[in-house]
Amino acid sequence: MKLVINGQEETVELQEATVAELLRYKKVEMPEMVSVEYNGRFLRQAEHETVRVKDGDRIEFLYFMGGGMAG
């Protein structure tokens, strides 16, 4: 299916996959640390296992970024 992941359209070799499976497929490190926006809605962590992606979905993986002050 075709998904728009982080703004880029891509074809993924998955069918009926959950968000958690997509995170594994995309080899996302520390998936529990990623905030997922699914078609404009932020998912709760538990929903990663239940929400299934489908053709045309828009998904953003957002990562924590600290930094700024200390040495």
Added chain:
Amino acid sequence: MNLTEEQIERYSRHILLKDVGGAGQEKLLQAKVLIIGTGGLGAPAALYLAAAGVGTIGLVDGDTVDLSNLQRQVIHFTADVNRLKVESAREKMEALNPDVRVVTYPERVNKDNIAAIIRDYDFIIDGTDNFPAKFLINDACVLSGKPFSHGGILRFDGQTMTYVPGSACYRCVFNAPPPKGAVPTCSEAGILGAVAGMLGTVQAAEALRYIIGKGRLLTNRLLIFNALDMEYRQVNIRRNPECPICGEHPTITELVEAEQPICDLRSRYHA
């Protein structure tokens, strides 16, 4: 307030801008901006806000300058090593622009002092390096109805968003701080110095545009960039009805101690 001839000359390149003009410059001179963290993000932000003639600039930082800071924290010089960062920064800002009054807070923000520190300011810039502080700043600003700019940097990456009352907050995107050690800091993973400058100046521009009231702020948008490939991306975000602080059923109604309750918050979120 009337601009003096010297001010008209000093700020002439602002005044020439139709969206700033003399009226906008006067707003800047009367404005109060607080910068929390006088490091990689706070250093460029402080210099640009001082140069722009923001009348009162508060600096919060309990740290002293370390030699390893100088690669990116451009407001501090070699001779400043071991000095308080807020003192080092204040000196440069006052030398740059005598119109600016710099107020220093040589301390870290915590749940007991933050509300009183931010109270007098129109806009807050988060230039801190750690998640407990970032979430504390978000919570304090949401609860006090203060606009602020969030910024985060790591390696070659940066991201920033602006909150104004009513827009999506940092917790709408990132529900709770990551467990300690789960996400590396700049001191562990490194940071390209110029990336701090890129992000800190975006934050300064947000503060300036908020004050003059022109343009479209980075509200309900997360700006993400990668300076290794020099790619910029914007992610539209919106208020999260399940946000623990600004959602429909908030679970955070008072400031929580930054370091301690990370596990509590996470378990609440993941429950």
